[in-house]
Amino acid sequence: MQTALDFDQVFAALADATRRDIVRRAIAGDEGVSELADHYPMSFAAVQKHIAVLERAGLVTKHRRGRRKVVHTNVAALALARRLLDRYEELWRGRIDRMSEIINETEEDRQ
Amino acid sequence: MQTALDFDQVFAALADATRRDIVRRAIAGDEGVSELADHYPMSFAAVQKHIAVLERAGLVTKHRRGRRKVVHTNVAALALARRLLDRYEELWRGRIDRMSEIINETEEDRQ
DNA sequence: CATTAATACAACCGTATGGTTGTATCAAGC
DNA sequence: GCTTGATACAACCATACGGTTGTATTAATG
Numbered sequence: 001m002q003t004a005l006d007f008d009q010v011f012a013a014l015a016d017a018t019r020r021d022i023v024r025r026a027i028a029g030d031e032g033v034s035e036l037a038d039h040y041p042m043s044f045a046a047v048q049k050h051i052a053v054l055e056r057a058g059l060v061t062k063h064r065r066g067r068r069k070v071v072h073t074n075v076a077a078l079a080l081a082r083r084l085l086d087r088y089e090e091l092w093r094g095r096i097d098r099m100s101e102i103i104n105e106t107e108e109d110r111q
Numbered sequence: 112m113q114t115a116l117d118f119d120q121v122f123a124a125l126a127d128a129t130r131r132d133i134v135r136r137a138i139a140g141d142e143g144v145s146e147l148a149d150h151y152p153m154s155f156a157a158v159q160k161h162i163a164v165l166e167r168a169g170l171v172t173k174h175r176r177g178r179r180k181v182v183h184t185n186v187a188a189l190a191l192a193r194r195l196l197d198r199y200e201e202l203w204r205g206r207i208d209r210m211s212e213i214i215n216e217t218e219e220d221r222q
Numbered sequence: 223c224a225t226t227a228a229t230a231c232a233a234c235c236g237t238a239t240g241g242t243t244g245t246a247t248c249a250a251g252c
Numbered sequence: 253g254c255t256t257g258a259t260a261c262a263a264c265c266a267t268a269c270g271g272t273t274g275t276a277t278t279a280a281t282g
Binding site: 223224225226227228229230231232233234235236237238239240241242243244245246247248249250251252 | 265266268276277280
Binding site: 012 | 269270271272273274278279280281
């Protein structure tokens with residue numbers, strides 16, 4: 001059920017084009033691991049590992065659906081990552097007064 | 112002058128707490144490399160390398176200011192990263208019709 | 223219940239990453 | 253123009269990462 005979201009893991013997971021593409025495809029949430037794997041020019045096991053990275057980061061989840069395991073993007077995790085970037089921008093625009101208090105590595109945020 | 116923004120590099124750069132903290136501090140844009148380095152429990156060279164990673168990703172720039180080189184966050188790059196996440200969320204909310212056309216790895220976006 | 227499609231996991235390999243120390247360059251200031 | 257504060261860069265090390273192949277587990281289905 002994923003505890004605290006770890007920005008290190010989230011951003012590291014997003015730092016790979018294949019994984020971002022998996023995230024995008026898994027938004028639809030209708031493909032299993034091997035179906036996803038078919039889209040990429042690498043082994044099934046490699047894609048499986050990519051999905052595992054995304055899963056550990058909390059960006060996707062797997063749900064058994066018949067004999068497959070369907071991969072589903074966790075939009076909440078994406079939203080949290082986006083909000084961190086938002087706050088940097090707000091900081092820049094000067095909307096926030098006390099810099100130090102706001103972003104003290106919000107690693108302890110819960111989703 | 113930084114050409115195309117590479118999401119791999121941007122997200123990889125953000126996948127480290129020290130670097131995110133540097134990004135945050137460099138929003139103020141008033142600290143040089145060694146001043147930044149003082150905040151972290153690692154060698155000056157290590158921080159220098161972190162800044163180099165951020166610079167290569169286009170997230171910060173350095174400008175000579177007196178005898179120091181002041182580090183300055185490039186908010187535009189942050190905004191582009193945020194926009195990618197935005198689009199995933201929009202995709203999820205079903206606001207966009209033809210999935211395939213929209214996010215085909217927008218790596219070729221210019222800033 | 224035996225088969226087999228689908229997924230998981232382990233071992234391995236080359237390269238990248240994050241840190242270190244040491245040396246070199248650069249530009250202010252005396 | 254020499255000194256020195258500030259930054260850059262190279263070499264090195266341990267560990268993590270992205271890929272491979274091979275084997276094991278799981279659970280629908282005939």
